[in-house]
Amino acid sequence: MEKFGEELTGWEEPYGMLTFTSDKNLNLKVLQFLFDDPELGFQFMTDLTAVHYPNQEGKELAVVYHLHNLKENVRIRYKIFTNIQKPDVYTASALFSAANWMERETFDFFGVNFVGHPNLKRILNVEEMEYFPLRKEYPLEDQKRTDKDDEMFGRD
């Protein structure tokens, strides 16, 4: 993009959907630009989620935005990476009301702290939960259960 220049990196096009990355502090500016620019017009937020890559030092949590330009039927994917020690990301809920619950869900499962979100509480899990379930280090099943005998099933 002419406006942002080198700040946008990671251009690729898996399966026909243009994907790019930028530094996490720019996310609102990029989203606003994608929203306002008359040629681009990405005014529909399809999805907001996160992915945990435990092996990338300093960039473990990726927040992924899927945007859609309904008039010209173009979709785009925008990723920002953030550090797991301090996962602060600016909230997009001022621009897209759809992001409100999607960010709560991302917070609930990954612990990404959305700065400026009106109501950042856990949405699908219980409020008292202390860990973030979808991160890779948390096992699928609760290891403290004593009533299940998995010896016959060979589960991992």
Added chain:
Amino acid sequence: MSEHVTLPEGNVEKHTTTINLGPTHPATHGVFQNIIELDGETIVSAEQTVGYIHRAFEKIAEHRVPYQITTLTDRLNYCSSPLNNFGWHITCERLLGIKTPKRVDYLRIIIMELARISDHLICNSIVGVDSGAFSGFLYLMQYRELIYEIYEEICGSRLTTNMGRIGGFERNFTNEAFGKLERFMKEWPPALKEFDEMFVRNRIFMDRTIGVGPISAERALNYGFTGPNLRAAGVDYDVRIHTPYSSYEDFDFTIPVGSTGDCYDRFLVRDQEMWQSMEIIKQAYQKVQEFKGAEAEVYHADVPDFYLPDKKDVYTKMEALIYHFKIIMGETHLPVGEIYSSVEGANGELGFYLITDGGRSPYRLHFRRPCFVYYQAYSELTKGGLLSDAIITMSSLNLIAGELDA
């Protein structure tokens, strides 16, 4: 007189009543909770609590092989599970680069439109029930039985169907399945017509639903609405037209669009969509009948890595035995990739965001669930309305708890 009892501070000043339209309530179909603040009988605010039926699908999917994930997708929008199943299969086929033969596409379309009819008929009849008219629901559920019997002929189960495989179907449609489909095609239109006559120009129903829970097109788009709710607000976005999948471009159908986005418009949009689905089924059935000879026996694409081989080959040929073993044990690896693919579910754009890293199960699978995205707007839709309006808005939004939580 006895001494006065002093109430705690702030008790008398509270002007609003808080009621809990709790997780188990006959009017909410599914388990989700609304805490509503009422001023008299007008709603001041509504706060939603979801997550009562969260089953950790996204976490489970990271440990499951593709054909096992189909069973998870059944339980998303359980009123129309074949749509979810085929959405997942289409995502995997796009990832693997498989092209399904036309007959498979047309058969899939027949099933998907049947699923759409079954979901919409539940939603519309429940709107009727919530406004007090119970008999419409009873008459239409009978036709849902017919649809279940068709599913049973094809895949064995009625509600959570786990239908099809990556590449097509498990078995060809039997003549009985086609017979049941013909019976449905004959008996359903008159029943829907009776339902229409009962509700569409009914004075009481119109008074209950016109102007209730409206939303403008801009707000709906900002909230991420898709599906019949968005079309009722006036935006004609339908994934079947925008990014056609499974040969939808070969069919001729219209997309009904409303104008104000209130409950009456949503009811009418769903009603018209059921008629359009019937048109698509008729066209698809005719096209399927046109396949003759060997082409009429095609029911899956050739994907040896993911589609189980025929049992008679497994018992006689070595290759088929090895493939069968590998597929069942889940040792066939998905190629590395990242794909977002969506289908038009009964409630809107059901999207699957799949990231694979070359292993046997996805690295990350995220379901973009339409209900979850548009339920956020509920407090805005009901503000200023009455309590009974809140109930009707909730049921006309077609919230299925399975899709809210996943």
